[in-house]
Amino acid sequence: MFQKDIFKGQKVVVTGGGSGIGYTTAKHFLQYGAEVLIASRKEEKLIKAQTELQEFGVCEYQVCDIREVESVELLAEKVKSLWGSLDILINNAGGQFPSRAEDIKIKGWNAVINNNLNGTWYVSQILAKAFFIPQKSGNIINIIANVFRGFPGMAHTGAARAGVDNLTKSLAVEWSPYQIRVNAVAPGIIKSTGLEQYPDEILKGLSDQIPLKTLGSTEDVANLTTFLASPMAKFITGETVYLDGGQRLWGDVFKV
Numbered sequence: 001m002f003q004k005d006i007f008k009g010q011k012v013v014v015t016g017g018g019s020g021i022g023y024t025t026a027k028h029f030l031q032y033g034a035e036v037l038i039a040s041r042k043e044e045k046l047i048k049a050q051t052e053l054q055e056f057g058v059c060e061y062q063v064c065d066i067r068e069v070e071s072v073e074l075l076a077e078k079v080k081s082l083w084g085s086l087d088i089l090i091n092n093a094g095g096q097f098p099s100r101a102e103d104i105k106i107k108g109w110n111a112v113i114n115n116n117l118n119g120t121w122y123v124s125q126i127l128a129k130a131f132f133i134p135q136k137s138g139n140i141i142n143i144i145a146n147v148f149r150g151f152p153g154m155a156h157t158g159a160a161r162a163g164v165d166n167l168t169k170s171l172a173v174e175w176s177p178y179q180i181r182v183n184a185v186a187p188g189i190i191k192s193t194g195l196e197q198y199p200d201e202i203l204k205g206l207s208d209q210i211p212l213k214t215l216g217s218t219e220d221v222a223n224l225t226t227f228l229a230s231p232m233a234k235f236i237t238g239e240t241v242y243l244d245g246g247q248r249l250w251g252d253v254f255k256v
C-alpha cells in the first residue's frame with residue numbers, strides 16, 4: 001500500500017503486539033521500515049512473536065501490564081534506553097468477556113474498565129509526557145471497538161471504549177500544540193486470536209448481520225492503522241474510523 005520505507009527511522013510501540021491485530025500491525029510497521037517494540041503481559045508470547053517478527057526488521061519487546069502504572073513506567077524507561085525517542089504509539093492491548101449486564105460482577109466490571117480505559121490512559125499519558133510532549137511530535141492510535149449502538153452483551157467494554165473514543169477527541173485538541181495527532185480505529189468483528197475466547201453459539205451467523213457478509217481481517221485493521229499513522233493522514237486528528245463492514249448501521253447482534 002505504501003512505499004517500502006515510509007516509516008524508516010520511526011520508532012513504534014504496539015501494546016498487545018504479541019498476538020492478533022497487534023501482531024499484524026507490528027509486522028506492517030516493520031515492513032514499512034520502522035523499529036517496533038511490542039508490549040504485553042505474557043513474556044513467552046512476546047518472545048515467540050519477536051522471533052517471528054525479526055524476519056521483517058528490528059523488533060524489541062517489554063513485558064508490561066497496562067493496568068499497572070509502575071509497569072508502564074518501566075515501558076517508558078525501556079523505550080528511552082533503546083531509542084531515546086518515540087514516534088508512534090498504538091494502544092491496542094485490551095479485552096473483555098461476554099456477559100449480560102445484570103450478571104457482571106463488580107470485580108469483572110473493574111477488570112474490564114481497568115484494562116480498556118484506565119490502561120489506555122496510563123500508557124498514553126506516561127509515554128506522551130516522556131516523549132511526545134517534550135519532542136513536540138507524536139502520533140497515538142487507539143484501537144477501540146464498535147460502540148456505535150452501545151455494546152449490548154458486553155456493556156463494560158462498551159463503556160470503556162466509548163470513554164477512549166471521547167478521550168481521543170479531548171487529547172487531539174489538548175495536545176495539538178505539541179503536534180501530536182490522536183485518532184482511534186473501531187473494529188467490528190475481526191478474525192483474530194482474540195475471537196477464539198468467544199463460544200461458537202455467539203459467533204455463529206455473525207457475518208449474516210454484517211452488510212458486507214464477512215468478518216474483517218487483522219490486515220484490514222493494520223492497513224487503516226498504518227494509514228492513520230502515516231504522513232498521508234497528517235490533517236486527520238480526533239477521528240474515530242469504524243472498520244466493520246457496515247455492521248454498526250444494520251442488523252441484530254444481540255437478541256433481547
Ligand SMILES: CCCCCCC/C=C/C(=O)SCCNC(=O)CCNC(=O)[C@H](O)C(C)(C)COP(=O)(O)OP(=O)(O)OC[C@H]1O[C@@H](n2cnc3c(N)ncnc32)[C@H](O)[C@@H]1OP(=O)(O)O
Pocket residue numbers: 094095096097098099105107108109111112115145152153154188189194195197198202
Ligand atoms: C456479544 C459478543 C459478540 C462478539 C464480538 C466480539 C468483538 C470483540 C472481540 C475482542 O475484543 S477479541 C479480544 C479479546 N481478547 C481478550 O478479551 C483477551 C483479554 N481478556 C482478558 O484478559 C479478560 O477477559 C479480562 C477480564 C479483561 C482481564 O482479565 P484479568 O486477568 O484481570 O481478570 P480475571 O482475574 O481473569 O477476572 C477478573 C474478574 O472478571 C470476571 N470475569 C473474567 N472472565 C470472565 C468470563 N469469561 N465470564 C464472566 N466473568 C468473567 C470475573 O468476575 C473475574 O473475577 P472472579 O470472579 O474470577 O474472581
Ligand SMILES: NC(=O)C1=CN([C@@H]2O[C@H](COP(=O)(O)OP(=O)(O)OC[C@H]3O[C@@H](n4cnc5c(N)ncnc54)[C@H](OP(=O)(O)O)[C@@H]3O)[C@@H](O)[C@H]2O)C=CC1
Pocket residue numbers: 015016017018019020021022039040041042043045064065066067092093094095096115119143144145146186187188189190191192193194195
Ligand atoms: N478481534 C475482534 O473482533 C476485535 C478486537 N478488538 C480489540 O482489538 C484489540 C486486539 O484484539 P485481538 O488481536 O483480536 O485479540 P488478542 O486477545 O489477540 O489481543 C489482545 C492483546 O492485548 C494484550 N493484553 C490484554 N490485556 C493486557 C494488559 N492488561 N496489559 C498488556 N497487554 C494486555 C494481550 O497480550 P497478553 O495476554 O500477553 O497480555 C494480547 O496480545 C483488543 O483491544 C480487542 O479488544 C476490538 C473489536 C473487535
